[in-house]
Amino acid sequence: METSARIDKYLNDTLDQYLQTVMRLCRQPSVSARKEGTAECAVLVAEVLTEHGYQVQTFETASNPVIVGKLAGKSDRTLLFYNHYDVQPPEPLELWTSPPYEPDIRDGKLYARGAKDDKGELVARLAAVDAARTANNGELPCSVIFVVEGDEEVGSPTIAKFVQQHLDLLACHGAIWEEGQVSKEGPLDLLGRRGIIAFELSVESMKMDAHSGNAHNLPSAAWRLVWALNSLKDQHEHILIPGFYEDAQPVSEADRHLFEIYPNLEKMQQDQLDQFGIETFLGGRPGMDAATALFNPTCNIQGITTGYQGEGIKTVIPARASAKVDFRLVPRQDPDDIEKKLRAHLHQQGFDDIHVQRISAMWPARVEPDDPLVRLSSRTAKEVYGRETILYPMTGGSSPVYAFAKPLGNIPVISPGVGYWDSRTHAPDEHIRIEDFLNAARNIARIVDGFAEI
Amino acid sequence: METSARIDKYLNDTLDQYLQTVMRLCRQPSVSARKEGTAECAVLVAEVLTEHGYQVQTFETASNPVIVGKLAGKSDRTLLFYNHYDVQPPEPLELWTSPPYEPDIRDGKLYARGAKDDKGELVARLAAVDAARTANNGELPCSVIFVVEGDEEVGSPTIAKFVQQHLDLLACHGAIWEEGQVSKEGPLDLLGRRGIIAFELSVESMKMDAHSGNAHNLPSAAWRLVWALNSLKDQHEHILIPGFYEDAQPVSEADRHLFEIYPNLEKMQQDQLDQFGIETFLGGRPGMDAATALFNPTCNIQGITTGYQGEGIKTVIPARASAKVDFRLVPRQDPDDIEKKLRAHLHQQGFDDIHVQRISAMWPARVEPDDPLVRLSSRTAKEVYGRETILYPMTGGSSPVYAFAKPLGNIPVISPGVGYWDSRTHAPDEHIRIEDFLNAARNIARIVDGFAEI
Numbered sequence: 001m002e003t004s005a006r007i008d009k010y011l012n013d014t015l016d017q018y019l020q021t022v023m024r025l026c027r028q029p030s031v032s033a034r035k036e037g038t039a040e041c042a043v044l045v046a047e048v049l050t051e052h053g054y055q056v057q058t059f060e061t062a063s064n065p066v067i068v069g070k071l072a073g074k075s076d077r078t079l080l081f082y083n084h085y086d087v088q089p090p091e092p093l094e095l096w097t098s099p100p101y102e103p104d105i106r107d108g109k110l111y112a113r114g115a116k117d118d119k120g121e122l123v124a125r126l127a128a129v130d131a132a133r134t135a136n137n138g139e140l141p142c143s144v145i146f147v148v149e150g151d152e153e154v155g156s157p158t159i160a161k162f163v164q165q166h167l168d169l170l171a172c173h174g175a176i177w178e179e180g181q182v183s184k185e186g187p188l189d190l191l192g193r194r195g196i197i198a199f200e201l202s203v204e205s206m207k208m209d210a211h212s213g214n215a216h217n218l219p220s221a222a223w224r225l226v227w228a229l230n231s232l233k234d235q236h237e238h239i240l241i242p243g244f245y246e247d248a249q250p251v252s253e254a255d256r257h258l259f260e261i262y263p264n265l266e267k268m269q270q271d272q273l274d275q276f277g278i279e280t281f282l283g284g285r286p287g288m289d290a291a292t293a294l295f296n297p298t299c300n301i302q303g304i305t306t307g308y309q310g311e312g313i314k315t316v317i318p319a320r321a322s323a324k325v326d327f328r329l330v331p332r333q334d335p336d337d338i339e340k341k342l343r344a345h346l347h348q349q350g351f352d353d354i355h356v357q358r359i360s361a362m363w364p365a366r367v368e369p370d371d372p373l374v375r376l377s378s379r380t381a382k383e384v385y386g387r388e389t390i391l392y393p394m395t396g397g398s399s400p401v402y403a404f405a406k407p408l409g410n411i412p413v414i415s416p417g418v419g420y421w422d423s424r425t426h427a428p429d430e431h432i433r434i435e436d437f438l439n440a441a442r443n444i445a446r447i448v449d450g451f452a453e454i
Numbered sequence: 455m456e457t458s459a460r461i462d463k464y465l466n467d468t469l470d471q472y473l474q475t476v477m478r479l480c481r482q483p484s485v486s487a488r489k490e491g492t493a494e495c496a497v498l499v500a501e502v503l504t505e506h507g508y509q510v511q512t513f514e515t516a517s518n519p520v521i522v523g524k525l526a527g528k529s530d531r532t533l534l535f536y537n538h539y540d541v542q543p544p545e546p547l548e549l550w551t552s553p554p555y556e557p558d559i560r561d562g563k564l565y566a567r568g569a570k571d572d573k574g575e576l577v578a579r580l581a582a583v584d585a586a587r588t589a590n591n592g593e594l595p596c597s598v599i600f601v602v603e604g605d606e607e608v609g610s611p612t613i614a615k616f617v618q619q620h621l622d623l624l625a626c627h628g629a630i631w632e633e634g635q636v637s638k639e640g641p642l643d644l645l646g647r648r649g650i651i652a653f654e655l656s657v658e659s660m661k662m663d664a665h666s667g668n669a670h671n672l673p674s675a676a677w678r679l680v681w682a683l684n685s686l687k688d689q690h691e692h693i694l695i696p697g698f699y700e701d702a703q704p705v706s707e708a709d710r711h712l713f714e715i716y717p718n719l720e721k722m723q724q725d726q727l728d729q730f731g732i733e734t735f736l737g738g739r740p741g742m743d744a745a746t747a748l749f750n751p752t753c754n755i756q757g758i759t760t761g762y763q764g765e766g767i768k769t770v771i772p773a774r775a776s777a778k779v780d781f782r783l784v785p786r787q788d789p790d791d792i793e794k795k796l797r798a799h800l801h802q803q804g805f806d807d808i809h810v811q812r813i814s815a816m817w818p819a820r821v822e823p824d825d826p827l828v829r830l831s832s833r834t835a836k837e838v839y840g841r842e843t844i845l846y847p848m849t850g851g852s853s854p855v856y857a858f859a860k861p862l863g864n865i866p867v868i869s870p871g872v873g874y875w876d877s878r879t880h881a882p883d884e885h886i887r888i889e890d891f892l893n894a895a896r897n898i899a900r901i902v903d904g905f906a907e908i
Binding site for chain 1: 650661664670671676680683689726735739747748753758759766768773778780782850852
């Protein structure tokens, strides 16, 4: 029997045992937003990893513990799995068909809070590693590391620092991100996430608001802020900060091709136009231009607050004004560098009265479509799903992928997983299809099997 | 005995009777903000005017009634008095030395809510007219009209329309505004009030807020508003709407001279700088430039609201944004014309997506320093106070003076009155000095006496 066949046999034979593990984890509430059961769930994850043969360490953080499980293989080449044991709050409870913490299997689906996000994903990966080991006569073909954190649903406030502090412990050659899904057309993967740096810009022009009859003589914080914001971007969406675009990686021919072959791109775009009630995208961009615009970094105003905002009028000159601004960054742009350039620009434009406070930052992260790990997972997907992975070159949002990819040596990161288009992640009746769970394990086991060779 | 001496004798002899009338009016609460006693006070004012020989009409409005009292004189030349019978709420009650609606005379002062603003003013004028009549052997030298409204303290929402609807009834050749005061240096008057037109500018770029990861493609209401606002005024405070300054009356040499001789102008300016904690006025303007800048019309942002305004960040593209903007206008500028020019400018700049809603408007009002009524009141002031009126050419704020001055044929309006620098208008322990009450009556009686001749 071939390795692949042995993998599939093992997973078919043991499926029920892994579903039991999913349910065991899902019975334990672990809502990070209110620290409900997260400590208990961390202990449970450590137990489960230990039972599967991993060397387990629990690291306390400023919030919930991070669990690291390691298993040495035949090769030093190491694959890292990032997952999390916390979940979103289950409310509204009345919309669940079966209670969120009483896992229920019906119609080939497993229902529970966390069934998909992210306890089902975690267990499918444990199954995959077990299958790869069994299929290779008990010897794991590559080394693996599981990193399972407890604060993903509240924005992973501690994970970047944790990685920075444990570079040796987490040294690896590639990673599998927390979750993935199949569409009606086949398995999906995402090659890039944009970075982000967000600021609060604020100005105080006087000690207190003044009567607007003094507007000829007294300085307005509102006007200072409007002029400062206006200096950042022109009406053609061109960002005016000198050097802003310098390091931005443009869309490649390969990426353009991926957009061209992406299934139903036009319908997705039309759905978005309809959802927001607009005729065209910015600049009247047609389909492919709108798609490749994901490689344009952006400057967005999240909100502005100044002066009187109630009904009618109030004749005041605002003494204080502030805006929240975020820049989405594309690969090779560096939030630290953008912050320097923003500050230099405001200074150069005479806006030294604008106080710039950095609130948060994430780096862009990207794997190239011809990366060996991407190509390996496309081959394994073809075996399991009958077609290669459908690759989307870039998403508009940001993710803590960067927290691993960059400090661990620009490792490739991919996202195969157990979800599908109706998994109801974060919503009532969250569930996975058991067939998807099995396929994800079959796929990931093949990736583990092949990882040492790429 | 000269007329002036007869005026003074009458007022000295009858002072107590008029103070009793002030107290009678002050005993009646009349808080327009909560319609407390205003109906009763309207009846009382009509009674008092009738007792003094006026032909009285009570006009119902959408809010409190307007009382009009007319008295024919020897001459058809008619002087109009504008006053109001409503008061500000008396709270906080615990800060009053004697209760606000129990008028109390102590140390030569009369304490009560309304003693100054505006019941004391009203009665001093009634006394002045009576004195002028008595001093002329029972024949009033000019005709007079009293207009006494009940909504001044809530912004006079109905008075402009009332005047428009009663142009014949209110036809006159000059007016005395509701209140006035003396400073330590002598009696004051204000020659000009700016106009104002206020708008809400709003924009909706999409049906709902979007995730900021879509900022490369989805239109932001916040940016549209920032760009539209920026198009209104540059960083040198120059308003960019074509034709905006066209009709603005510049500061004259006569006005410049009045600023130059105004007592303690420099100290007033330094106090204002200190109050708002700033080093210099806009543009670093020194004293005289800051004073004459009252003749610069302004464009002020009262407030801006858009997107997320809470703690930290929220990665949204705002679908809605709005700003409240007011323009203060100088004489000869017309709010209707400014509205047209604003709309044309936004259209021409490509901001048809910005919705412009006019919220309110007042016209500028101005009397020239060499107007015969101003010169008359300066002469009478010299007799009563020992020095001519100190004239301030323009104030930054706006006032319903325009509601009378313009529709009644650009009549001159002056403001002699009973107040002084510590009358505590709108505050606890509101009061007048009885000497100021008497002097105001003496002064205004002389104006009534002389009005037919100018």
